[in-house]
Amino acid sequence: MSRTIIVGGVAGGMSTATRLRRNDEHRDITVFERSGYVSFANCGLPYHLGGVIENREALLLQTPESLNDRFNIDVRVLHEVISIDTAANTVVVRDLATGNESVESYDDLVLAPGAQPFIPPIPGIERAASLRTVEDLDHIKSLVSPDVKTAVVIGGGFIGVEVAENLQHRGLSVTLIEAAPQVMAPFDPEIAILLQRVLEQNGIDVRTNAMVTAIGEKDVTAGDEQFPADIVIAAIGVRPDAAFIAEAGITTAKSGHILVDEFGRTNVPNIYALGDAVMKRDFLDGSDNPLPLAQNANRHGRVIADVIAGRPVTTRPVFGTSIIGAFGFAVAGTGWNEKRLQAAGREYRAIHTHPINHAGYYPGAKQLALKLLVDPATDAILGAQAAGEAGVDKRIDVILTAMTGGLTASDLADLELAYAPQFGMAKDPVALIGMVNDNMVAGEKTIQWHELASSELPLIDVRTPGEFEAEPIPGAVNIPVDDLRERIEEVRELANGGPVVVFCRVGLRGHIAIRTLAGLGIEAINLDGGYVTWEAGIASQK
Amino acid sequence: MSRTIIVGGVAGGMSTATRLRRNDEHRDITVFERSGYVSFANCGLPYHLGGVIENREALLLQTPESLNDRFNIDVRVLHEVISIDTAANTVVVRDLATGNESVESYDDLVLAPGAQPFIPPIPGIERAASLRTVEDLDHIKSLVSPDVKTAVVIGGGFIGVEVAENLQHRGLSVTLIEAAPQVMAPFDPEIAILLQRVLEQNGIDVRTNAMVTAIGEKDVTAGDEQFPADIVIAAIGVRPDAAFIAEAGITTAKSGHILVDEFGRTNVPNIYALGDAVMKRDFLDGSDNPLPLAQNANRHGRVIADVIAGRPVTTRPVFGTSIIGAFGFAVAGTGWNEKRLQAAGREYRAIHTHPINHAGYYPGAKQLALKLLVDPATDAILGAQAAGEAGVDKRIDVILTAMTGGLTASDLADLELAYAPQFGMAKDPVALIGMVNDNMVAGEKTIQWHELASSELPLIDVRTPGEFEAEPIPGAVNIPVDDLRERIEEVRELANGGPVVVFCRVGLRGHIAIRTLAGLGIEAINLDGGYVTWEAGIASQK
Structure with a gap:
């Protein structure tokens, strides 16, 4: 009976394991998971912290027993694969409870070790907790005693924002510190600022362009400010958990991510990899993209299980679809x-x-x-x-x-x-x-929010006088869209033979205005997204 | 200056008019609308009835004045086009306020007259109201006085269900009567029954397979039953409002719907048509499809305006996407x-x-x-x-x-x-x-809910014993999915060399079961959608 060993028992590893069993009843499938839990809801961890998900057990989707009963899979938690011998087709596994090591043979090896939180070399960083496993969750919960009032979350990415929201739900006073000029790097600044405002409106003190330089016993230093921090969470990003893999001669990127082809195959025959530890192929330029997101781990698990079982399979590159919700x-x-x-x-x-x-x-x-x-x-x-x-x-x-x-x-x-x-x-x-x-x-032109300041064209606000006064853009003249035809000579004078820029609140009336003006012989350029995009963009630069 | 006349000033007509103005500032655009309102929210009418949309004015998106101010469009409400002379390129228009008729010339004519509620020849039908215009809405509102306690809605399509929900919101006791075996004909019975149950759970008495034969002063007769009906709403469907169009030599289908090509062109040069009065081209077989839905009227208005203005344009056939919500x-x-x-x-x-x-x-x-x-x-x-x-x-x-x-x-x-x-x-x-x-x-087989009764294969319920007892399917033997491997000899005996049918609650455990059984040499067929689909399907047949 051939044997498949799977390293890592969460999203990618477990998807591979269960699909492989459905593909092949007669295969020995063994999963080694370093933590104490398999198939847990890693995307749900922050929400238990905040009480949104009340019951911790809800996060534990499967147990080794349930997986054995249903899928006849041998799942061993607290077992860490520490080395691979690709010539002998064996791995060395350490039982973390006893410290015993054993050698296990495989026909196929699937690497889904995931990633580890990146711990930056900041003085005092040892006090910072991170959130990746059920054990991490339990640890943070143990830190949040009733006399804990303040928290600093370092890192404004997915996990940082989710943890900040949930500590706020728990009644803590939270500061979110991000080194980059914006939170949520996957999005552009004029979009990310909208989420930042929601965080702030809900009481989170968000600091961008702020580099943490020290973590003290009760505070965190960033720039020349100290932020109170009974607890500190580091959510700066993750690094592939794959040192033992590179040592085995499996090709990795400089970042440590394992390189695989579109079928999840590494450079070593019969060794596959997926999930947060691997590079994915970008849809646009085919470049390597780490993209540590659950839905890719799940669909790639299915692909690898089909490749191993010899089923025909196709797969697509990644688009990097992501979503975050807060408040x-x-x-x-x-x-x-x-x-x-x-x-x-x-x-x-x-x-x-x-x-x-x-x-x-x-x-x-x-x-x-x-x-x-x-x-x-x-x-x-x-x-x-x-x-x-x-x-x-x-x-x-x-x-x-x-x-x-x-x-x-x-x-x-x-x-x-x-x-x-x-x-x-x-x-x-x-x-x-x-x-x-x-x-x-068809030829309509727009100008972007970040281009307006350097534009020297006349600027016409086609909103109502009330809007013009309440939410101005400097330098604009107000001619409401409905008045353009009767006030066309004013526009012509402003234009002075050249184009004008028009804007409204969101761009729709601006569009109507440029069509009207075009019909009357005046070239007009619409401020893309109107006042609302411009205002968010300008705010994101502050 | 060339002139475009548009017949009908709601979704399709007004989309055409405003897009055409944006395409061409120098065109005379005249819209004749028979009702007293243009560009009103016809999809919102039922919700004002129930108070979900509190403010009647919210439904009136534009007025002739606002359309003239912004788009320089000449909108004439209470004006009915009563005939077309396609040789002379003229229409006869009746001013419904004065009764005066006038002849109006066009270069291009766009027909968006919409559809009229179908009024079946039932004794007493003159008491039934219908809901298509703002005037209809006002009429129904005037009928619903405090001493009105009961309503019968005839017809279980979009408008019938929406009106029934909203009369219920208003505190009336509502019976919804549908001649077909199910409500909401666009959906299959095992899906439509789910909505029917929601209506019933919210107090609406839904009667399917029930043909209304008479409307009395205080009740409605269907089959051998009388249903109390202080008011009656007929929502049986709509017919194109296009008699004057066929008389003008414009080709229509037997149903009265105008026939157009993919660019909205009728058989007569410079005459276009769209909206509920036209046939659309089906995506699958190219057949004619009336499909009276707002999003198609809107996108076809844009297409026709672009064709008239000479802009390059492409369009797709219709898929018939629709959605309804209730409770x-x-x-x-x-x-x-x-x-x-x-x-x-x-x-x-x-x-x-x-x-x-x-x-x-x-x-x-x-x-x-x-x-x-x-x-x-x-x-x-x-x-x-x-x-x-x-x-x-x-x-x-x-x-x-x-x-x-x-x-x-x-x-x-x-x-x-x-x-x-x-x-x-x-x-x-x-x-x-x-x-x-x-x-x-890849070869997995399923059996449909409506095929199970005539299947003679052994039937295995792979759910838990508790589920097996609580929600049985007659004739099934219970072997939980997690026990299949150890009880495989029982399955083999049941199978007796042939295939077996398995089922679970929704189909997932059934899928795992047939993969396990396949691996152990027993062909198994999964009940598609499991118990939940089967139960809904059976209920829909009652």
């Missing part, structure tokens, strides 16, 4: 963001809209921020981001699916999405942003 | 349903699943019913339906987008959808149903 607000994205496109020197078109998630006349409509990044040469969708209180996940999932299916940005305009007033708009936000793109393909 | 429960679908596939004699594979909308350990997870219809020869997605309290719209929109992009059913398995525990599953319901499909492509 009822969500931010999601897929594909490349604008920062990355800029850094790579790629041509792109950016479109911002602020539609509502469902018909405005139906109670409860919420405004979204939606951003689309498009290849101007091919009209291919390069990426998308969305933020808001409702309907965020749906729009990103639809755009991800469109990208997967090879639809262009203008194709979004013609999607026949489900419509009833409590679920969407007759022109859904996704269709609407496709229409905006289509208008740009 | 917090939603049902949505796209593409063909199983009934239609059966009637057309097309080969298909049906898959039912009952996943939860987000991670089960995160509070508030709701069970979905999801159904996928697949072409077994090409793996193309033919249709999908979903029902549940949350996440229904997202899944149907994702599948519609996949269909639009030409993804196959198995491609769904590899979609990198956004995942965090409050938004989805690491294996999202859409990905999961793709995986089930992929397993079937």
